[in-house]
Amino acid sequence: MGDLHAATVVLSQDSLAVAQLELGSNPNALSLRRPFDPAAHDLDARCKVPQEILGKLLEGLQADDNGAQDHEHAQFIHMATPRIGKIACANVLSDLYAMGVTECDNMLMLLGVSTKMMEKERDVVVPLIMRGFKDSATEAGTTVSGGQTVVNPWCTIGGVATTVCQPNEYIVPDNAVVGDVLVLTKPLGTQVAVNAHQWLDQPDRWNRIKLVVSEDDVRKAYQRAMDSMARLNRIAARLMHKYNAHGATDVTGFGLLGHAQNLAKHQKNEVSFVIHNLPVISKMAAVAKACGNMFQLLQGHSAETSGGLLICLPREQAAAYCKDIEKQEGYQAWIIGIVEKGNRTARIIDKPRVIEVPAKEKDGELW
DSSP states (O other): OOOOOOOOOOTTTTGGGGGGOOOOSOTTBGGGOOOOOGGGGTOOOOOOOOHHHHHHHTTTOOOOSSOEEOSSEEEEEEEESSOOHHHHHHHHHHHHHTTTOOOOOEEEEEEEEETTSOHHHHHHHHHHHHHHHHHHHHHTTOOEEEEEEEEESSOEEEEEEEEEOOGGGSOOSOOOOTTOEEEESSOBOHHHHHHHHHHTTOHHHHHHHTTTOOHHHHHHHHHHHHHHHHSOSHHHHHHHHHTTOOEEEEOOTTHHHHHHHHHHHTOSSSEEEEEEEEEEETTHHHHHHHTTTSSOTTTTOSOOSSOOEEEEEOHHHHHHHHHHHHHHHSOOOEEEEEEEESSSOEEEEEEEEEEEESSSOBTTBOO
16 A cells, blocks of 8 residues: 555645646746646635644554565555646556556546535546546556546545566565665655745745745745656666666655665665665755754655655666666656665664755756
């Protein structure tokens, strides 16, 4: 079972941007974003599920995040609180990709339609969410053949990704050895970026962070988070085979450290993971620090939605992997830690190096 967690997203002009994410030849160009505008459809902005309520509902539901798997058939199920179209689909598929599986035979969409939406809102918003999900499935080379739709107090979107494959087509995530390094394929900080963007309209919250970040910084970080969450981990999974990965996990609701600990716990060898570097969406580390213990980003506990793959790679192959993924995707990956002898645990060092992503701003581009 995947990441049923309390990272909430607004069904409004903010988060529905991703439902209409239309990318041209330059996927990084800011000008290509077309945010969903409720006013254009004569709709009011909607509210989120209160995080304190959601947290109580989800108590006790955390489970191992490796999905249900056997040797030649893998099926991974996700149902999460409001995630829009592309992000939801990318998140479902990431469980396959974390196993090095790059082909998905079939997808089902699980959709909860909110009872609190008026008919007109439902008729506009729900098709956009569904379209985003289907577009992402098409990008992944698969199709949505069915699913389940229910009436629900909140709008929810998730799915099932199924594949039948041969043993050489997947990588069992339990073969890390001493001397391996840890590679992360997407930056951290998505939860911080989404929350900071919501706070632009909440003066009491905005006052807590305005000394460390500008409105422009927040809007750009939000777009980066949307772009990152909607991006598939498919190429990252394909390159795991080329560079002899020893195992991986996707980083989602339990945060970087939570998923690293889960991966370490299931290793055959007596190893531990030590994380030294934290690639974070630009300015979001400063925002997290200004908020005290709210996010615990630098401690590895901040929830990520549709995050990157955390991969154990042979030391001599890791740099080539990072170079190759950047060549193919135009996005960076980072060596963030090492595998050493230990008792199947994971930790982040006391003062990890924060890597601002992107390292340098480019006019008109996100990354």
